[in-house]
Amino acid sequence: MMARINLHLYGLAVFAAVTLVYVFLSRPFSFTPRVADLTYGRLRDVRDDRFPRYAIATFLSESSSPGDSLAEDYYFTSARILAYQVLHDGRTKSNHTNIPFLVLVTDEVSDAKRERLQRDGAQVIHGEDIPLNRWTSTGATHWNNQFNKLRLLGMTQYDRILFLDADTILTRPIDGIFNEPQSQVAAPSLLVERPKQIRWDEGQPPAEYVFAARSDNGLTGQREHPFPPKETDEFSAAFWLAAPSVELYQYFLNVMTQYPRFDPKTMDQALLNYAFRRDGTMPWQELNYTWSASWPSTSDLNGGVASLHDRLWTMGPDSLKDRWWALKKKMEAVMT
Template structure:
């Protein structure tokens, strides 16, 4: 029969086992706690911004201005957007009630897939057609509708530094009056200074922010009651990506593209609207500037029309109040008559 272990030895064995168990529990807990302390109290890498990088010039007496839109996804039978674009071209270039100063061109950025006949038709209508080079976006940027990724081609406007200011508007826009005096607004003429003191909003893993910028837009009525929004509508923290003014800047283009390289930095399901609302977020270093409510309305209603809002952003060919649909269709009729049908 094997001899029994003395009580002291058994006690030592139990104590040793208990000690090992405590170490197994305590060490991971201590390491986790230390990691949390490091995460919350680590010193952020200091971001040094060059005060001369990406500076802009105020508008002089003879600025180079442009109005632009984007036309993509027309390689199928639906001609709705070519109709929208043609009607907008007519309003901006030919309609006496809404046409631009003749020194301001109307640019139509088009995808390479757009049928050649559509491009030629727009040129004959008077638009300046620019075939935009595709952007190489990472795979995480996708939506349920593949062609929506084409909306990121709007970013190409920042590369067009031959212009001092560009007003972008979606093609499904109906004008009630001239739009070009928007370039006379002080907030459009003078560039804004990047708020470098908001260091917590500047990410070291993104490209350097330019020292100056201009991004002016309108609050999105989707968040103020949609079709039932009051007039004038209250401001919101989110703008519509269908109407904005920029000062082109290659430095800003590089910054925006760098943001796309970081997975889920913005919500890809709302495409470039989410990217731009992230880049120019109100609490960020480059907060977007609010244009006057009379310049543009999303989810337009009759109060907007009666209040003299200059541009109504809606697919009025088939959506919106009946009176506004009649307004768009009348402009389509005038365009057809102007071009002889």
């Protein structure tokens, strides 16, 4: 008797399921694709602005050797050298005196280091750690906070920010880069032209953006790269120029929640190259090679490249290492 009841109930369930499927399939089917908002994240036009808000910035986390003294922390010393060159050195300081030099620091950076940078003239900004998902954690805890650099992209008190890694030295003033067309003119995102590149689980990219960088010499021979260097599909995250916006910053936070859109082992380098990929909706723009060189060589120096990125206190040609140590000595003599 019980078996008959169960069989009857099973038959009713199957009938109901088939009926629902029939009703659903017999209804007119319509699908309205999501349409991008072309007003979302528009940027302020700076071309006719007499007082555009520019900033030059770097990033400082704790030393890779915790407990180092101020004198032995070479990334900290390099940040000081960069501050000195941007703000004080007559050969390299900005021509526009109203451009601040920002140092974004993590929780672990000591008060002594922050105070020293402030006495050097830098504006020290504390950035809370950006929360990481399990898949974005690299396992190397010292480097996980490199994602904090993204906070610069949300600092809308500035129209443009030029970012340089702390282990960078200058050969001439760098602020002229803000006059480049890649900085002055906001690019329209290719939301209509490349709708399939909009991944809605990441949210909509902003309708306008500014992001310019230099091809990564690490992909074309490293120290032996040709001069002038070859262009590549990927850029070096040690040097970039961007227009901050709330929408752009939120887009990055959204991307970081989606597994696995980029390789977390190379941290912000991979994330930035994913967001501004050549075939995406916000392809990065190439700056002239004379603005920056990763894996710098004597050819870059002799060719007038404005900024050279490497741990020059220990790596690179002797002429560049000697240059770094000479700058350290000069900076320490002046910034007492």
